[in-house]
Amino acid sequence: MENVATILRKNHRHFKKISPSASIENALVQMSSRNVEYLIVMDEDENFRGLLTEHDITKKAIFINRPMAQIKVMEIMNTLLPFADINNSLGHCMRLMKQFNIRHLPVFDNLHFHGIISSDDILQELIHEKAEMLEEEEYAGIY
Numbered sequence: 001m002e003n004v005a006t007i008l009r010k011n012h013r014h015f016k017k018i019s020p021s022a023s024i025e026n027a028l029v030q031m032s033s034r035n036v037e038y039l040i041v042m043d044e045d046e047n048f049r050g051l052l053t054e055h056d057i058t059k060k061a062i063f064i065n066r067p068m069a070q071i072k073v074m075e076i077m078n079t080l081l082p083f084a085d086i087n088n089s090l091g092h093c094m095r096l097m098k099q100f101n102i103r104h105l106p107v108f109d110n111l112h113f114h115g116i117i118s119s120d121d122i123l124q125e126l127i128h129e130k131a132e133m134l135e136e137e138e139y140a141g142i143y
Helices: 004-010 024-034 054-063 090-100 119-142
Strands: 038-042 048-053 104-109 112-118
Touching: 004 090, 004 112, 004 119, 024 038, 024 054, 038 112, 048 054, 048 104, 090 104, 090 119, 112 119
Parallel strands: none
Antiparallel strands: 038 048, 104 112
């Protein structure tokens, strides 16, 4: 089974990020226009501060009695996330996601943020690995 670095190499290095001081309204516009379900919250020095997901917004923002334009990302974002090391196995990441009931996992290497790995990323990688194995078995069976 591959490790986290394999998936991150395949993913785009452009982070879908937002400032902690941005409004939830702005975040929703960005999510909608980019067709993504999360944004990485990074400060002005490009340090990882948390993750904002559609789930966080629907779960928390509706209970704040203010317009979305007045609610800040820092009020809603999730900062209590487990994280993966860049060399962790995909199995380890799957166990973390299941244990903490999350779909997105920040990835670090010596406290340096490298990206986000999602449950969809892991599933796609596992399907790709299985397809390659089947192709190899078919090729070996033919010759």
